[in-house]
Amino acid sequence: MAPIAKVGGLGDVVGGLTKELVKKKIETTVILPKYQNLKIDFLKDLKIYKKKFQIFEKQRWQKNTIYLARLNKVQIYLIEDHKNYFSKPKIYGYKADVTRFLYFCKTVLELLKFQNKTIDILHIHDWHTAVIAPLYKEIYAKDGLKIKKIVLSIHNLKYQGYCKPKDIKNLGFNGRYFLKDEKLKDPKRPRTLNLLKGGLIYSDLIVPVSETYAKEILLLQNEKNLHDVLKENKKKIKGILNGIDWSPKTDRFLRYKFSKDLSLKKLINLKKKNKRHLQKHLNLDLADKPLICSIGRLVYQKGPSLIKKSLITALKNKAQFVLLGDAFDKKIKKQFYKLKNELKNNSNVCILFKHDEMLAHQIFAAADFVIVPSLFEPCGLTQLIGFKYGAIPIVRKTGGLADTVFDLDDKKIKKNQRNGFAFEKFNESLVEKTTKRALSFWYDNNQKFYQLVKKNMKLNFSWQLSASKYIKAYKSLLR
Ligand code: ADP
Numbered sequence: 001m002a003p004i005a006k007v008g009g010l011g012d013v014v015g016g017l018t019k020e021l022v023k024k025k026i027e028t029t030v031i032l033p034k035y036q037n038l039k040i041d042f043l044k045d046l047k048i049y050k051k052k053f054q055i056f057e058k059q060r061w062q063k064n065t066i067y068l069a070r071l072n073k074v075q076i077y078l079i080e081d082h083k084n085y086f087s088k089p090k091i092y093g094y095k096a097d098v099t100r101f102l103y104f105c106k107t108v109l110e111l112l113k114f115q116n117k118t119i120d121i122l123h124i125h126d127w128h129t130a131v132i133a134p135l136y137k138e139i140y141a142k143d144g145l146k147i148k149k150i151v152l153s154i155h156n157l158k159y160q161g162y163c164k165p166k167d168i169k170n171l172g173f174n175g176r177y178f179l180k181d182e183k184l185k186d187p188k189r190p191r192t193l194n195l196l197k198g199g200l201i202y203s204d205l206i207v208p209v210s211e212t213y214a215k216e217i218l219l220l221q222n223e224k225n226l227h228d229v230l231k232e233n234k235k236k237i238k239g240i241l242n243g244i245d246w247s248p249k250t251d252r253f254l255r256y257k258f259s260k261d262l263s264l265k266k267l268i269n270l271k272k273k274n275k276r277h278l279q280k281h282l283n284l285d286l287a288d289k290p291l292i293c294s295i296g297r298l299v300y301q302k303g304p305s306l307i308k309k310s311l312i313t314a315l316k317n318k319a320q321f322v323l324l325g326d327a328f329d330k331k332i333k334k335q336f337y338k339l340k341n342e343l344k345n346n347s348n349v350c351i352l353f354k355h356d357e358m359l360a361h362q363i364f365a366a367a368d369f370v371i372v373p374s375l376f377e378p379c380g381l382t383q384l385i386g387f388k389y390g391a392i393p394i395v396r397k398t399g400g401l402a403d404t405v406f407d408l409d410d411k412k413i414k415k416n417q418r419n420g421f422a423f424e425k426f427n428e429s430l431v432e433k434t435t436k437r438a439l440s441f442w443y444d445n446n447q448k449f450y451q452l453v454k455k456n457m458k459l460n461f462s463w464q465l466s467a468s469k470y471i472k473a474y475k476s477l478l479r
Contacts, residue, residue, distance in 0.1 A: 001030055003357070004039045004071060007091050007326070008297055009242065009381045010125055010155045013209070016245040019072040020467035031108050033086040033100075034067060034078040043069040049077065053114075055107050056172045057083075064107060079107050092128070093328060098163045098195070099170070101128040106171045108132060109140050118146040121474045125153045127161030130199025131168075134184060137202045139173060149477040152203035156378055157217050158301065160225065161195035162186060168193065187225055200229050204477055206237045207470075209379035210400030214239030222376065238473060241403060242379040243463035246361070248389050253361035258390070260457035268450050271365075271390050278366035282322065282350040289348070290319045290442040292435070293367040293391065295360050295382055298325035298353070303396065304332045306373035306431040308339060310394070311349065313435040318443070320348045322363055327353040364389035368449070369421075369438055373431050377401045383420070384461045390453040393420040394438050396431075404461070408441070408452075419456050 002015035014030060021028045032038075040046065049068035054061045067078040080086070085100040094100065109132060112119065124132050133150045141147070165175025178184040178193055183201070186194035200206060208214040214237055220227050230237070249259035255277055258270035272288070279286050292314050294307050307323065314321040327333035333353065340351040352359070364370070370386035372395045379400035383393035387404075395401040406413040407422040421438045423430040442449050 001032055001071070001076070004042050005032060005035050005037070005091060006357070007355070008155075009209070009379060012244065012381055013153070013155065013242050014125065015071075016243055016463040017467055017470060018074045019245065020243070020463040021471070022073045024467060024471060026471065029075045029077065030071075031077045031079065031111065033104050034080040035091055036087045037089060037091070038078070043071055043076070045070050050114075053107075053111070055081075055103070055110055057103055057106070058170050062103075066111065077111065079104065079111070081107070097128075098161055098167060101161070102131060102163065102167055102171060102195075105129055105132045105135065109135055109145065112147070113140060113143065113145045116144075118148070120148050120478055121151055122147045122149075123151045123153065124199065124203070126155050127159055127196040127199070130161065130203075131184075131195045132199075133202035134178065134198040135173070138177075149204040149474075150202070151205045151207060151474070151477070152199045154206060154208045154213075154217070154378065156301075157196070157208075157223055157226070158376075160186075160197065162189070162192050163195065164191065165193060187228065194226070197226055197229050200226065200233050204236065205473060206233060207473070208237065208239045210241045210403050211239035212402045213376075213378045213399040216376065216399060240469045240473065241400060241461070241466060242381060242384075243466035244381055244384045244388065244461055245463050246364075246385050246388055248365055248457075251361055251365070253358045254365050256365070258365075260454060264450060264454055267390070267454055271368075271450075271453070274362070274365040275367075278322070278362055279320075281362070283347065284320055284322075284350060285347045287320075287348075290314075290368045290439055291366060292319060292321050292369040292371055292394070292438075293363045294321075294323045294325070294371050295363060296325060296372070298327045298332050298336065299329050300332070301375055301377070303373040303375050303426065303431075304335065306396070306426070306428060307371060308335070309428040309431050310371045310373065310435045311339075313432045314439070315343075315346065315348055317436060317439045319439050322349070322367070323351045324356060324360055324363060325351075325353055326355045364391055367391040368442055368453075369394050371431075371435070372396070372401060373423075373426075374398055374401065375426055380404070387419065387456040387459050387461065390457060392438065392449075392452060392456065393422075394431075394434055395420065395422050396426060397422050397424050409437075419452070419459065 002011040046069040050066040053064040063082045065080045168175035184193040184198040186192040256273040311321045370391040377399040386393045395405045405420040423434045
């Protein structure tokens with residue numbers, strides 16, 4: 001839940017959506033693990049809600065402390081387990097992730113049962129919390145807990161969460177009971193449970209995070225493992241595009257704030273000041289050149305080979321490139337380390353492997369382009385942030401990228417809707433061509449470039465819009 005806990009887009013969504021729901025007078029509560037790296041300074045009124053909250057796991061009663069706080073008027077419960085499942089440096093990325101999140105899910109259900117309230121909508125996200133749906137319907141509903149409807153958001157279907165019946169047994173439930181075709185049994189692994197499958201079957205509404213992604217996941221070539229399950233539950237699927245709640249007008253990380261309402265001259269001036277500021281900070285040449293950025297988890301999905309190609313193309317074509325990547329994948333990290341080393345004397349490029357929220361904001365404000373050449377992309381937030389911060393997106397047409405970015409030269413699209421650079425096939429020569437096209441636009445039509453920047457900043461990808469779609473969906477479920 002951004003800004004207190006975030007790896008990628010899921011964090012932005014939980015933060016942005018709940019903030020907007022509260023504005024629309026919906027009573028909203030978030031339950032999170034008390035991650036070690038939680039940015040507690042953002043929270044208001046943090047206090048202990050319940051000490052020694054006991055959960056039966058692995059044949060023993062385990063103690064938890066539950067905290068209560070507020071963030072943007074949203075009520076938040078934080079679960080601190082005494083087994084140190086969540087007192088680790090990262091939010092996820094451990095061998096024990098399944099055990100950690102199963103424990104969290106059971107604690108959530110126990111907490112809700114303890115509170116003895118009727119809940120209209122329980123909204124769960126990805127595999128990490130998907131098991132809440134089957135556990136509720138098979139166990140807790142019969143045990144007095146009242147949840148009217150469960151909504152499952154799919155931020156990324158590639159991660160499904162596998163475990164053995166024994167892992168469910170560790171929570172004190174009959175694990176083998178769930179090992180059936182119509183329940184959680186994985187379609188390809190007969191002795192394995194698939195937690196996301198459980199979420200798909202037992203939830204009342206499935207929300208992939210863009211309309212195109214909602215269609216893409218139904219195609220066998222994109223999702224082989226859960227193809228049949230998705231097909232059988234097709235009626236429950238409804239894509240809703242994410243919003244963003246970033247703004248360069250109020251961004252606390254920016255020294256030179258700017259807005260869509262400024263005159264073009266002032267806007268250009270402030271964009272350039274942001275670029276100069278970043279160039280100084282990252283030891284780049286202080287030159288008036290186009291700057292391309294790439295910000296994201298450095299994983300296969302994000303098209304690292306294409307990012308690399310775009311970077312090299314930029315350097316060959318009088319441009320600068322900044323890459324800020326959270327390196328999860330060792331192999332990819334190694335390739336980029338090699339590249340970084342080869343380019344260590346090049347003052348037009350900066351490659352950084354870390355998660356740095358402040359720097360991400362400053363890069364978006366400084367950049368002229370943001371490249372997102374993903375293999376698949378459920379929604380994608382960086383192209384939306386790009387629009388808002390004056391960085392024109394260069395993307396591959398897939399998922400949410402295809403729903404939001406329209407090529408300047410695409411004759412099939414109305415002229416006033418064209419807003420960036422897009423290519424279809426996942427290959428290096430296309431990303432090279434498209435990067436060159438984008439850079440030529442900057443060099444040959446610089447005034448038009450900034451006019452497009454200003455126009456894009458006015459596009460509405462607000463949470464106001466997306467949250468009202470969610471509310472409509474919640475309401476129709478309750479009808
Ligand atoms: P995904 O959810 O697949 O990671 P999205 O494009 O939906 O991708 O969301 C990415 C979000 O995470 C954006 O807000 C982006 O700015 C942020 N982000 C990604 N990598 C980093 C990083 N290394 N440092 C700071 N923020 C990052």
